[in-house]
Amino acid sequence: MSFTGNIGSAAGRNGQRADGHVLLVGGGVIGKGWAVQLLAHGHRVVLADPAVGADEVARHVRQNRHAVESLGGDLDGWESRLHVVHDTGGGLEAALDGAVWVQESGPEDPGFKSRLAAWLDERLSPEVVIASSTSGTMPSALAAECTSAPGRVVVGHPFHPVPVIPLVEVVGNAHTADETAERACDFYRSLGKRPVRVRREVPGHLANRLQAALWREAYSLVERGVATVADVDAAITNGPGLRWALLGPLLGQHLGGGPGGMAHTLEHLGPPAQEWMDDLRDARLSPELVSLLVDGVDREVGDRGADELSAVRDALLVRLLQDKRDAGRSLP
Numbered sequence: 110m111s112f113t114g115n116i117g118s119a120a121g122r123n124g125q126r127a128d129g130h131v132l133l134v135g136g137g138v139i140g141k142g143w144a145v146q147l148l149a150h151g152h153r154v155v156l157a158d159p160a161v162g163a164d165e166v167a168r169h170v171r172q173n174r175h176a177v178e179s180l181g182g183d184l185d186g187w188e189s190r191l192h193v194v195h196d197t198g199g200g201l202e203a204a205l206d207g208a209v210w211v212q213e214s215g216p217e218d219p220g221f222k223s224r225l226a227a228w229l230d231e232r233l234s235p236e237v238v239i240a241s242s243t244s245g246t247m248p249s250a251l252a253a254e255c256t257s258a259p260g261r262v263v264v265g266h267p268f269h270p271v272p273v274i275p276l277v278e279v280v281g282n283a284h285t286a287d288e289t290a291e292r293a294c295d296f297y298r299s300l301g302k303r304p305v306r307v308r309r310e311v312p313g314h315l316a317n318r319l320q321a322a323l324w325r326e327a328y329s330l331v332e333r334g335v336a337t338v339a340d341v342d343a344a345i346t347n348g349p350g351l352r353w354a355l356l357g358p359l360l361g362q363h364l365g366g367g368p369g370g371m372a373h374t375l376e377h378l379g380p381p382a383q384e385w386m387d388d389l390r391d392a393r394l395s396p397e398l399v400s401l402l403v404d405g406v407d408r409e410v411g412d413r414g415a416d417e418l419s420a421v422r423d424a425l426l427v428r429l430l431q432d433k434r435d436a437g438r439s440l441p
């Protein structure tokens with residue numbers, strides 16, 4: 110086993126979680142994000158990745174410290190609660206001892222994920238949930254090779270950047286009991302996340318399907334010359350996107366109906382909306398369309414670097430999330 114980090118016994122100022130650790134399998138963009146989120150909520154973390162060192166994880170924690178603490182986390186004493194394992198054979202096996210939750214964020218390869226789930230399922234006691242961050246693998250495929258307790262294999266799909274965006278989509282497979290899915294939601298809630306249960310497995314879960322519906326039409330409008338890439342982004346960020354972040358697309362429609370609410374909106378604007386829906390086009394990501402989109406984004410970005418844009422995005426997101434939290438129960 111090769112250890113480059115260290116776990117002490119401290120559990121942080123808000124660390125009520127002295128027993129056991131959360132095992133993270135995969136420490137790329139998403140796995141490192143989970144590490145920050147878990148450490149900021151008092152957990153001990155073992156992160157197993159053949160290619161990611163403790164220094165890299167530590168850098169990520171420091172980069173995200175301000176954001177995660179502004180949103181209610183507390184990273185006091187995190188160094189002593191992080192343990193990084195490179196050996197994903199025997200080292201990973203040793204790390205199963207004391208694991209109370211597994212969050213897999215390895216490569217998006219369904220074969221890898223289902224073999225790993227089966228290997229974990231064979232070794233971990235049945236109450237330990239095996240959650241996968243997967244965007245692209247269905248829960249039933251994840252659990253297909255599990256024979257011990259397949260129902261505890263669930264999708265817990267976060268959004269990037271994990272320490273900032275609250276959403277985690279929880280999707281069970283055909284064997285998953287309601288109680289297990291609810292336990293997963295409780296776990297993510299305890300990390301300051303906003304879990305949403307997806308009641309039936311469908312490709313892409315929920316939020317990415319909704320994004321895909323919008324991307325399809327945006328790509329088509331750009332392809333047909335109706336709008337530029339920058340026009341599409343400006344229309345959303347200065348228009349409905351502002352309301353979506355507060356109310357969602359459906360509650361927003363309800364308020365648009367005035368005193369008559371959703372019923373009035375659908376009565377009044379339903380018929381034209383039906384025409385727009387009927388007119389929506391398909392989009393195929395042909396090489397020509399891809400280069401149109403890439404060129405359009407390059408023009409839109411200009412000389413601003415991705416790091417600069419990401420920093421502005423994250424700072425504003427933190428402020429928005431703080432304001433949303435202060436608004437309490439009035440927002441979904």
Ligand SMILES: NC(=O)c1ccc[n+]([C@@H]2O[C@H](COP(=O)([O-])OP(=O)(O)OC[C@H]3O[C@@H](n4cnc5c(N)ncnc54)[C@H](O)[C@@H]3O)[C@@H](O)[C@H]2O)c1
Nearest residue numbers: 135136137138139158160197214215216217242243244269
């Ligand atoms: N990037 C996103 O925006 C995003 C968002 C939500 C969910 N996801 C999902 O999260 C998962 C991880 O995505 P990512 O973007 O972090 O990918 P990534 O490529 O950044 O990270 C994958 C990591 O897995 C490691 N790995 C490879 N083999 C391994 C093994 N045998 N054991 C343990 N680790 C191993 C790699 O070294 C790498 O660090 C995917 O399933 C993806 O669908 C990604």
